[in-house]
Amino acid sequence: HAYDRVDIPTQAQVDAYLPPFEPVQVLDCNEPVSIGAMVGPDAFFEVRYLQHHKQQQALDLIPALAAEFKVQFGRDSGGLIRCYRCDDAETIVVALGSVNGTIKDAVDERRKGGQRIGSVSICSFRPFPLAEVRAALQGAQRVVVIEKSLAVGIGGMVSEGVRKALSGINLKGYTVIAGLGGRPITLNSLTRLFAQAERDELKQLNFLDLNWDVVNRELARSRQQRRAGPSAENILRDLAQTGPRLTQEQTQP
Numbered sequence: 001h002a003y004d005r006v007d008i009p010t011q012a013q014v015d016a017y018l019p020p021f022e023p024v025q026v027l028d029c030n031e032p033v034s035i036g037a038m039v040g041p042d043a044f045f046e047v048r049y050l051q052h053h054k055q056q057q058a059l060d061l062i063p064a065l066a067a068e069f070k071v072q073f074g075r076d077s078g079g080l081i082r083c084y085r086c087d088d089a090e091t092i093v094v095a096l097g098s099v100n101g102t103i104k105d106a107v108d109e110r111r112k113g114g115q116r117i118g119s120v121s122i123c124s125f126r127p128f129p130l131a132e133v134r135a136a137l138q139g140a141q142r143v144v145v146i147e148k149s150l151a152v153g154i155g156g157m158v159s160e161g162v163r164k165a166l167s168g169i170n171l172k173g174y175t176v177i178a179g180l181g182g183r184p185i186t187l188n189s190l191t192r193l194f195a196q197a198e199r200d201e202l203k204q205l206n207f208l209d210l211n212w213d214v215v216n217r218e219l220a221r222s223r224q225q226r227r228a229g230p231s232a233e234n235i236l237r238d239l240a241q242t243g244p245r246l247t248q249e250q251t252q253p
Contacts, residue, residue, distance in 0.1 A: 007075065009073055013072060013073060017068070017072045055126060055127040056127060059080070059124075059131075062080055063080060066078060066079035078121075078123035078124075080123055080132045081120055081122055081123055081124075081132050081136060082100075082120070083119075084104055084118055085107055085119070086119070086140075087118070089117055089139075090116040090117070090141045090142070091118075091141065091144065091198050092118050092120055092137055092140045092143050093106075093118070093119040093143075093146060093194065094146070094158065094162055095119070095120075096122045096125055096148070096158050099148060099179065099185050102186070102190060103119050103146065103190060104119060105187050106191045106194055109187070109191050117198070120136050122161075125158070128161040128165075131165075133161070133165040133166075134166060134169070137169075137171070138166070138169050138171075140171055141171055142171055142172040142174065142200065143162060143166070143174070144174045144193070144202070145159040145162050145173070146178055147159060147175060147176065147177050148179045148180070148185075149177075150180060155175045155177070172200060174197060174202040175204065175206065176206045176207075177206070177207050177208065178207075178208035178209070185208065189209050193206075193208060214235055214239075217238065218231050221234060
């Protein structure tokens with residue numbers, strides 16, 4: 001659980017900003033309709049293209065609406081991306097969602113030590129703001145993408161968008177998987193991680209605070225036993241016997 005200050009606008013401000021809600025499709029027993037109807041081969045391709053087309057239009061619409069929001073409410077709503085201390089940054093951290101708060105704190109800590117580091121918060125994942133991300137990152141020497149989800153077999157989905165945005169630009173890129181299953185992403189862990197990134201000591205794909213003792217024990221079991229059983233059950237059984245212990249040394253492969 002966490003708490004934070006919240007700015008709640010007045011109802012009059014909200015009514016002035018939002019248009020009246022006028023649904024196109026309604027549930028009416030007297031006029032039954034099919035909502036979310038299936039589309040067959042004769043129209044599916046066109047429907048999907050129109051979804052893509054409208055997403056591309058949103059790249060222009062989102063910043064315009066964000067500007068209107070700022071005029072109406074006096075604060076920034078985000079738009080496509082938010083840059084933090086990026087103007088002179090040699091290292092830029094990219095992330096999506098709530099982890100950006102802790103990332104900013106870690107950036108401030110590294111800045112106190114004279115390190116030129118900043119962060120970019122992705123506010124719009126779809127459509128992905130390729131041009132804006134490219135403009136924000138092209139002056140850096142390296143990019144660290146913090147991912148709170150793992151696309152098994154490839155890494156992270158935000159990283160794929162960042163990689164596409166930086167096509168043709170020569171800078172170092174690192175992906176860091178973190179916080180899976182609700183595991184805390186701490187300020188100390190991020191500060192150490194960023195120090196490693198600044199020295200270019202990271203791998204292309206990294207796993208923050210992964211307990212390598214647990215991983216290696218399960219890998220050894222699978223090599224020794226032909227039918228070792230589900231990894232999740234094995235690990236839970238081990239943790240029940242030994243208790244979870246995570247040290248800085250265990251986070252290194």
